[in-house]
Amino acid sequence: MTKGIDWICQATKDLEPDKFIVTMNTNATLLDERKLLKLKEAGLDTVQMSVECLDAKTHDYLRGLPGNFDHIMKMSRFALEIGLNVCFGSVISPNHLKEIYELAEFTRKRGIMQAVNLVSSPDSWKTDYYSRWSRKNIKDYHKLLKLSHVRNDTFLNFYGRSGCPSGERIYITAYGDVQICPHVQVAFGNVLEEPLKDIWFRILKTPPLNHYSRVCRWAFDRNFYKKFVQPFKKLSQRPVNIENIMGKGYIKKVDRQSLKLQRAWEFYQA
DSSP: OTTOHHHHHHHHHHTOTTTSOOEEEEOSTTOOHHHHHHHHHHTOOEEEEEOOOSOHHHHHHHHTOTTHHHHHHHHHHHHHHTTOEEEEEEEEOGGGHHHHHHHHHHHHHTTOEEEEEEOOOGGGSSOSSOOOOOGGGHHHHHHHHTSTTEEOGGGSSTTSSSSOOBTTBOEEOTTOBEESBTTBOEESOBTTTSOHHHHHHHHHTSTTTTSOOSSOHHHHOHHHHHHHTGGGTTOSSOOEETHHHHOTTHHHHHHHHHHHHHHHHHHHHO
16 A cells, blocks of 8 residues: 555556456555545455454554554445455464454354464564464364365465465565565575576475475474474575575486476477
8 A cells, every 4th residue: 555546556457357356465554445445446356454353452462553453344344335355364373263263253244255374483473372383283273274264375276175385386576586485485596597487397396395285384394394494594684595405406406307397398388
């Protein structure tokens, strides 16, 4: 919203909403009825607002925005009235699942979608509201995802089933670095220096990304976390190069191995 509502509306139109579903994530601080109407007219389909729990005081404390909870409730009601789809996005951890289930019931009754996001590095946060996930919590997590209106980003992948999308899905920073996940600050290459296709095939040949994982590796796989995340958490400059993990010369080695994969892909496209 800081760029102005007219800029956002033009960006929405540029995304061709008649062909694609256009969504917007926001903490709703700068939203009002006029802006929502303009966004609806521009072609916005869904607005996702950040809601941590149903307790206004706790939510406002966690977001650092006094009055934010009440404003979100007001904006979500108006968005639904004018025909926008509404989704609440929540950071979740195993020590407050009760509150998340309460929120999920609230959204279900009001026709609001519920997106849940696994908490990142809570041990370094200034609040003890969140705790880290582990494999003993997987059943609780999957039980939550069985609710028909609850989803997370691992639902959407090319496997056609829920699982870790790292590897098949990529993230490109403003500086061109290509990562497998925003939580995993490791660069497999840079699109300003080489083709994205080459970097992607490099990712697909890197273990354990070359195998399907039913669960989020970053949250539930402690071996993956210790190898790809923990050693670099305190570095001031990130992402780090993949060779910091796999060893010097790894890129050249794996690129030779990925040639067969690239040729198979080119054959399939032909």
